[in-house]
Amino acid sequence: MTNQQRKSFGSDNHSGAHPLVLDAMVAANAGDVTSYGADPLTERVTRQLCDAFGAAGAFLVLGGTAANVLGLSVMLQPWEGAICAESAHVNDDECGAAERIVGSKLLAVPTADGKLTPDLIATRLTGRGKLRRTQPRAVVITQATEMGTCYSLGELRAIGEFCRAEDLLLYIDGARLANSAAFLGCTLAEVSEYADVLSFGATKNGAVGTEALIVRNADLLAAAPYHRMQLLQAASKIRFMAAQFDALLTDELWLSNARQANAMAARLADSVSDVPGLRLAYPVQANSVFAVLPREQAERLHEDWNFHVWAGLDDQEIVVRWMVSFDTSESDVDEFAAAIRATAGAVSQPAS
Numbered sequence: 001m002t003n004q005q006r007k008s009f010g011s012d013n014h015s016g017a018h019p020l021v022l023d024a025m026v027a028a029n030a031g032d033v034t035s036y037g038a039d040p041l042t043e044r045v046t047r048q049l050c051d052a053f054g055a056a057g058a059f060l061v062l063g064g065t066a067a068n069v070l071g072l073s074v075m076l077q078p079w080e081g082a083i084c085a086e087s088a089h090v091n092d093d094e095c096g097a098a099e100r101i102v103g104s105k106l107l108a109v110p111t112a113d114g115k116l117t118p119d120l121i122a123t124r125l126t127g128r129g130k131l132r133r134t135q136p137r138a139v140v141i142t143q144a145t146e147m148g149t150c151y152s153l154g155e156l157r158a159i160g161e162f163c164r165a166e167d168l169l170l171y172i173d174g175a176r177l178a179n180s181a182a183f184l185g186c187t188l189a190e191v192s193e194y195a196d197v198l199s200f201g202a203t204k205n206g207a208v209g210t211e212a213l214i215v216r217n218a219d220l221l222a223a224a225p226y227h228r229m230q231l232l233q234a235a236s237k238i239r240f241m242a243a244q245f246d247a248l249l250t251d252e253l254w255l256s257n258a259r260q261a262n263a264m265a266a267r268l269a270d271s272v273s274d275v276p277g278l279r280l281a282y283p284v285q286a287n288s289v290f291a292v293l294p295r296e297q298a299e300r301l302h303e304d305w306n307f308h309v310w311a312g313l314d315d316q317e318i319v320v321r322w323m324v325s326f327d328t329s330e331s332d333v334d335e336f337a338a339a340i341r342a343t344a345g346a347v348s349q350p351a352s
């Protein structure tokens with residue numbers, strides 16, 4: 001079986017790794033070092049991550065689900081819960097990992113676009129102090145969101161200030177934090193200013209597979225290494241994970257990768273914006289394009305292209321997610337956009 005040659009628009013996880021990440025892993029292979037993080041490279045990368053985020057601690061883990069579970073573990077007691085959007089990855093796409101492993105309930109809120117607001121968070125605070133109700137203690141937001149949009153710095157401030165006023169901890173699922181910082185034109189410290197704990201995703205940004213759990217709230221730091229160990233995320237040969245971050249932090253490769261991905265999403269959205277029968281479901285801000293299009297067109301397009309069918313709207317229309325990556329090129333986008341246009345011409349359009 002060979003890997004698919006045509007670029008996938010299914011997920012930013014479908015890409016391989018950036019060559020500089022692979023080079024850094026090969027370089028890290030030389031010689032013996034102490035395991036479990038007591039090696040010079042892991043110590044340096046951890047310091048760099050702490051500096052970049054103004055954080056008390058940084059802990060490399062193997063994946064985004066693991067980072068979310070670890071993050072919630074350091075914030076919650078068993079009787080406490082985390083408020084999140086219904087569509088949040090932690091709620092919808094992690095097989096209940098948080099509930100099983102952390103043992104805490106997620107308090108999900110329906111949203112129009114995957115974004116929480118102070119008002120939406122407040123709807124889940126009513127059980128506070130009631131013995132038989134889960135006690136809300138944390139709020140989880142995803143930046144960039146699962147819908148490819150980004151909380152603005154103002155929206156983050158509003159949520160952050162609300163959380164502080166309500167004695168709630170704020171967790172950011174930052175599997176695509178790089179894309180949001182690139183979109184907002186801000187630093188990692190700025191985009192995470194109000195978070196107590198967050199994940200900083202590398203896997204979707206060109207790594208082989210690693211993420212960092214960033215602990216900004218120093219009160220939560222002491223327990224984090226023990227949680228990571230118990231949660232099977234303290235890799236013995238962690239230097240190879242540090243090497244991946246080393247490559248991404250060098251000359252801000254994380255930022256150029258994120259900018260490339262965002263630019264390709266914008267290019268795709270621009271290229272298809274006038275295709276008959278197609279409309280964008282959400283603003284295109286990070287690295288995905290959500291489009292509503294005729295079901296028959298989506299089915300035809302799917303015969304040759306890999307992308308995600310997000311939701312069916314009705315018999316005639318369907319929402320699809322086209323996701324691009326750090327290594328998606330202009331010609332990949334142009335070829336896909338031409339196929340979208342061609343399939344639109346080949347199907348009957350729903351009556352408007």
Ligand SMILES: Cc1ncc(COP(=O)(O)O)c(C=O)c1O
Binds near residue numbers: 145
């Ligand atoms: C927003 C978000 N959070 C977390 C994850 C989980 O990452 P992983 O698949 O590495 O566990 C993903 C993966 O797609 C994601 O999109």
